[in-house]
Amino acid sequence: MNQKEGGPCAAVFDLDGTLIDSAPDMASAVNRAFVTHGLDATDPAVVAGLIGNGAHRLVADLLARQRIPAAPSDIEALTDAYLRCYAEAPVVSTTIYPYVAQDLAALKAAGWRLGICTNKPQALTHAVLAGLGIDHLFDAVRGADAVPARKPDPGHLRAVIEALGVDRAVYVGDTEVDEATARAAGVPFRGVGWAAPGRLSVPEAERLARLSELLT
Numbered sequence: 372m373n374q375k376e377g378g379p380c381a382a383v384f385d386l387d388g389t390l391i392d393s394a395p396d397m398a399s400a401v402n403r404a405f406v407t408h409g410l411d412a413t414d415p416a417v418v419a420g421l422i423g424n425g426a427h428r429l430v431a432d433l434l435a436r437q438r439i440p441a442a443p444s445d446i447e448a449l450t451d452a453y454l455r456c457y458a459e460a461p462v463v464s465t466t467i468y469p470y471v472a473q474d475l476a477a478l479k480a481a482g483w484r485l486g487i488c489t490n491k492p493q494a495l496t497h498a499v500l501a502g503l504g505i506d507h508l509f510d511a512v513r514g515a516d517a518v519p520a521r522k523p524d525p526g527h528l529r530a531v532i533e534a535l536g537v538d539r540a541v542y543v544g545d546t547e548v549d550e551a552t553a554r555a556a557g558v559p560f561r562g563v564g565w566a567a568p569g570r571l572s573v574p575e576a577e578r579l580a581r582l583s584e585l586l587t
Contacts, residue, residue, distance in 0.1 A: 380482060381537040382585055383528060385544035386489040386496060387422055389563050390471050391503065394419035395464035400457035401429060404449060407456075411437055420567065423546040424522075425490035425515050426450050426457075454492065461495055462502030468565060474582035475508045481586060486511040486531040488542065488552070493517040511535045523548050525556035532558070541585065546570045561585070 387393045398415035406412055413433055421432045430450045434441050441449075479485060485508055489496055493514030500506035511534035515521040518530045532540045542553040545566035550573060553560035562571040562578045571578070579585070 380478075381484040381486070381532070381535050381540035382478060382582075383486040383488050383531050383535070383540050383542045383558075385542075385546070385549045386487055386491060386499070388545040388566065389543060389549070390475075390505075391465055391467050391499070393465040393499065394422060396461060397422060397429075397457065399464070400460070401433065401453045403456045404430075404452040405433065407452065408449060410434075410439065413437075423490065423548045423570075426454055426492065429453075454495070458495060458498070461498045465499065465503065467503055467505065468563075470581050470583070472505055472508075475505065477583050478585060479508050483585075484510045484535045484537060484540075486513070486535050486540070488513055488522065488528050488531045490515045490521050490548070523551040523555060525552060528552050528556045528558060532556075543579065543582065543585075547572070 384390055387397070395415060398418035401418060402412035413436065417436070418433070421429055427446065427450045430453055431446050434446065475485060487496065487509050491514050493516055496512055496514040497506065500509065500512070511531050513527065513531045513534065518527045521527050528542055541559045541561055542549065543561045543563060544550065545563050547570055550560055550562065550571055560573065560577070562573045564578045564580045
């Protein structure tokens, strides 16, 4: 998606599942929080399939899977516990997907402006990016608590695009949440080829085997 004829080239990325595999650390943190509160741990593969809607929704979904009734205050308390556990060890088993760092650097070198639109909290997002050594590649980062409304609200994505100082951008993600966000914002969407099966409805022609394909 070469945008040179229509203005500055810009791409906004989801983070978890798109640029990085953070599911092991997220599952470890939420399971530590659950066990500390006398609840059962969940298979990390199940946790991975629930990532994308933010910490509060992840906790609520895991409680629902265990058929545990919980008041909103209980969910909030458990979410806070999860985020504390996650902040203690945000980059232990998290890895960058193959070629992602190289391709982001190539986009940057080609003059593209790059942003992050994620439902991960802002401070954790910066901690993870810094821990992986890729924070310098991004011109704008907006986590779930840095905007009035988070994905799939289109305002989240629009806030990142505005912060990039561009009129047009492409959004790249791995879940139905990302796809819905881009559609609601009227922004072109590309899915990553390594997305979990069944989480995207876009055709193969709109999926990227590598992020560097954005340059073509």
